[in-house]
Amino acid sequence: MSEPKPERSIIVIGAASCAGAPDPGCAAGPDALHHYEVFHDTPLQRVAWDAILRVPRMPPQAALIAVSALNRKLAEKVHGVLDEGNFPLVVGGDHSCAIGTWSGAQRALADRGALGLIWIDAHMDSHTFDTTQSGQLHGMPVASLLGRGHAALRAFGPPLPDLRPGDLCLIGVRSYEAGEAALLHQLGVRVYTMDEVRARGLRAVFDEALARVRARTAGFGVSVDLDALDPEEEPGVGSPVPGGIRCAELAAALARLRGDPDFIAMEIVEYNPYRDRDRATADAAGAFVEAVTPLASKPAR
Numbered sequence: 256m257s258e259p260k261p262e263r264s265i266i267v268i269g270a271a272s273c274a275g276a277p278d279p280g281c282a283a284g285p286d287a288l289h290h291y292e293v294f295h296d297t298p299l300q301r302v303a304w305d306a307i308l309r310v311p312r313m314p315p316q317a318a319l320i321a322v323s324a325l326n327r328k329l330a331e332k333v334h335g336v337l338d339e340g341n342f343p344l345v346v347g348g349d350h351s352c353a354i355g356t357w358s359g360a361q362r363a364l365a366d367r368g369a370l371g372l373i374w375i376d377a378h379m380d381s382h383t384f385d386t387t388q389s390g391q392l393h394g395m396p397v398a399s400l401l402g403r404g405h406a407a408l409r410a411f412g413p414p415l416p417d418l419r420p421g422d423l424c425l426i427g428v429r430s431y432e433a434g435e436a437a438l439l440h441q442l443g444v445r446v447y448t449m450d451e452v453r454a455r456g457l458r459a460v461f462d463e464a465l466a467r468v469r470a471r472t473a474g475f476g477v478s479v480d481l482d483a484l485d486p487e488e489e490p491g492v493g494s495p496v497p498g499g500i501r502c503a504e505l506a507a508a509l510a511r512l513r514g515d516p517d518f519i520a521m522e523i524v525e526y527n528p529y530r531d532r533d534r535a536t537a538d539a540a541g542a543f544v545e546a547v548t549p550l551a552s553k554p555a556r
């Protein structure tokens with residue numbers, strides 16, 4: 256008889272920072288989601304909170320230093336959780352934390368191969384300092400992960416290969432500026448705009464994205480910016496854009512990942528409790544995690 260495989264636990268890591276965003280409310284996201292207990296044990300899945308990482312108060316000019324330091328710590332945490340054979344769930348905070356989350360995941364996966372990433376977002380988050388209009392760092396994590404932009408948003412520990420454009424898909428995009436769209440186009444990143452999601456259905460688009468991020472990688476993750484959802488249903492985000500994805504639709508798509516051993520980490524960001532209504536947006540975050548559980552047992556290494 257073969258040994259039963261050890262279970263993977265979900266380890267929640269908070270990135271309680273809004274240093275990369277104009278909206279101060281999302282720094283309170285992790286504490287609110289912790290307090291509301293939207294992520295909790297079920298008979299089939301153990302969920303435990305690890306640290307909630309914070310940044311010191313500082314003037315906006317220091318944002319780059321703050322975000323860089325936070326991402327360094329976050330990458331280490333994510334790497335550690337993966338090395339223990341568990342599943343990191345990073346909870347933002349503004350989306351600039353994605354640089355740390357996915358650098359850590361890449362580092363943990365490095366001996367086995369590349370990382371794939373599905374990025375669900377109303378925005379492209381693909382600016383560099385050369386193209387951004389707002390100057391906000393939460394508009395830049397995708398470019399950083401692709402190896403573009405400021406060195407302070409890229410250098411984390413041992414040199415890592417950049418995320419390959421073909422291993423990344425964006426879903427739900429409906430608000431962007433020309434410079435970032437040009438970069439993704441030039442690199443050949445597949446972007447499923449909200450128009451395409453509406454025309455083809457989220458299910459079809461998600462399945463196609465999944466096949467892509469899986470094809471040439473050793474594992475993949477999902478980054479959910481809650482602003483991908485429709486703000487009429489889920490108003491608790493920092494940068495709402497009308498006309499988004501329905502929560503139930505996204506939960507149904509994410510349920511495709513249940514029990515998938517190649518699904519290695521997840522991130523849910525930009526929750527602003529002050530703008531939420533009856534905890535609708537917090538509950539959506541909980542529903543997405545529930546949708547992907549139970550996870551597969553520890554993948555073979």
Ligand SMILES: NC(=[NH2+])NCCC[C@H](N)C(=O)O
Pocket residue numbers: 349350351378379380382387388389390391393394395430431432480482493494525
């Ligand atoms: N993660 C986010 N909410 N990003 C919003 C970015 C909005 C805009 N494109 C900017 O660069 O400022």
Ligand SMILES: [Mn+2]
Pocket residue numbers: 350376377378380393480
């Ligand atoms: Mn985003």
